[in-house]
Amino acid sequence: MDKLRVGFIGTGxxxxxxxxxxxDDERAEIVALCDRNLALARSRGRQWNVPENRIFSEYDDMLALExxxxxxxxxxxxxxxxxxxDTAAAGKNISVQKPMALSVAQADEMINAAKAAGVILKVYENFIFYPPVQRAKALIDNGEIGDPLTIRIKSNSGVSPTEWDVPASAQAWRLNPDECGGGPLVFDDGHHKFALGWHFMGMAEAVHAWIGSTELGPDMLLDAPAIVSWKFPGNRYGSLEAVYSPELVLDTQHYAQDDRVEITGSKGVIWITRGHGKMMDVPPVILYKDRRTRTFSDMPVGWEHSFINSTRHFIDAWFAGDPPQLTGEDGRDVLRFALAAQESARSGQAVQL
Ligand SMILES: NC(=O)c1ccc[n+]([C@@H]2O[C@H](COP(=O)([O-])OP(=O)(O)OC[C@H]3O[C@@H](n4cnc5c(N)ncnc54)[C@H](O)[C@@H]3O)[C@@H](O)[C@H]2O)c1
Structure with a gap:
């Protein structure tokens, strides 16, 4: 069987x-890399066994590879x-990280360009592949809580002595709304939370948001605390609360952040108790129904597993000829949802979708 041959643009x-x-998968191989920071790309290439003559600083050069x-x-x-x-014009299939673009008009053009070129467009949204999220979804799809009525997502950010190293350059573009598209918590990381709302409840029909700000330093504003409310079709609701606490010390291998999700249905409630970090020393999935609490711990909980599962899903889909999760159209829906919160916070009005 031929391999799926992958090139990366951006090795940050x-x-x-x-x-x-x-x-980790013999069906796939990383065959080329590109980053403006050539030294960084080369160091990744050494780790991942990519030959030096297949590492570029300009992506057009990488896209020219057959x-x-x-x-x-x-x-x-x-x-x-x-x-x-540019990738579509080069005839290559695409996996683009979230959010796919800064506007719905751009997203439409990207979808059309992929269609015209006959290539796949996948939007990379890993949170729906986080094992506790997958387990909660399977339990809900199995009818364990009845019809989902509300979803509540809480995202705590703080500081951590164990977090991974995030280069200043990766923080700089996130704090520039022209490059990020919004703030780091409600728009950048928030995409994942809007994706969870969309995944569990479907597309919202209205969004209302208050997005506050916290000064991190000169010209460095974080978009928190924030409260975003969602109205879903069929008399169902949801909310996201994002808060940054400068002295909240978290235990994490990745970002200094932790998340919790609570979904209430017509006959039960389900909790996903963790995300990047582990603030609560309880099982990752808890289900309450019929006067009984059941817990689920038989799954990996490292946040990296959301990426492993997302990529593995794509490799499976590639060889089976199935559509990826998310499709370009799905990614555009989540983007519309996320952009509505930005617009609502600016206007002070609920935004209808
Ligand atoms: N799914 C998640 O949980 C998650 C987490 C972090 C980042 N992301 C997403 O991943 C993407 C990258 O984020 P990151 O944290 O790795 O950022 P980063 O800043 O660490 O990496 C970006 C890289 O792109 C390179 N670059 C910039 N312009 C370039 C160009 N024109 N050509 C080639 N290389 C160029 C930079 O040198 C840098 O190494 C973003 O879309 C972000 O939202 C997703």
Whole structure:
């Protein structure tokens, strides 16, 4: 069987976790890399066994290679749009990190460009592949809580002595709304939370948001605390609360953050008790129904597993000829949902979708 041959554009912080499943799967191979920071790309190449003559600083040079099936676009958000158009024009399949673009108009163009070129467009959203999220979804789909009525997501950010190293350059573009598209917590990381809302409850029909700000330093504003409310079709609701606490010390291998999700149904309640970190020393999934609490711990809980599962899903889909999760159209829906919160916070009005 032929392999899925993958090239990366952007070998920054998150590329480490993208590489894991490709390196571990004999059906796939990382065959080329590109980053403006050539020294960084070369050091990744040494780790991942990519020959030096297949490592570039300009992505056009990488896209000219014949033997790339899929390009992972792992760039700051404002570059996703053009890199996707250029990758489609080169006839390569595309996996673009979230959020796919800065506007719905850009997302539409990206979807159309992929269609015109006859290539796959996948939007890389790993949270729906986090094992506790997958377990909660399976329990809900199995009818364990009845009809889901509300979803409540809480995201705590703080500090951590154990977090991974995030280069200043990766923080700089996130704090620039022209490059990020919004703030780091409600728009960048928030994409994952909007994706969870969409995954469990479907597309919202209205969004209302208050997005506060916390000064981190000169010209460095964090978009928290924030409260976003969602109205879903059929008299169902949800909310996201994102808060940064400068002295909240977290235990994490990745970002200094932890999340919790609570979904209430017509006959039960389910909790996902963790995300990046582990603030609560309880099982990752808890189900309450019929006067009884059941807990579920038989799953990996490291956040890296959300990436491993997402990439493995794509490799399976590739060989089976199935559509990826998320499709470009799904990614556009989550983007519309996330952009509505930005618009609502600006206007002070609920935004209808
Ligand atoms: N799914 C998640 O949980 C998650 C987590 C972190 C980041 N991300 C996403 O991954 C993407 C990258 O984030 P990151 O944290 O790795 O950022 P980063 O800043 O660490 O990496 C971006 C890389 O792109 C390179 N680059 C910039 N312009 C380039 C160009 N024109 N050509 C080639 N290389 C160029 C930079 O040198 C840098 O190494 C973003 O879309 C971000 O939202 C997702």
């Amino acid at each position: 912080r998150i590329s480490d976790l993208h590489a894991l499943a490709y390196l 033997d790339i099936d899929l390009v992972e676009i792992l760039l700051p958000h404002h570059l996703h749009y053009q890199a996707t158009l």
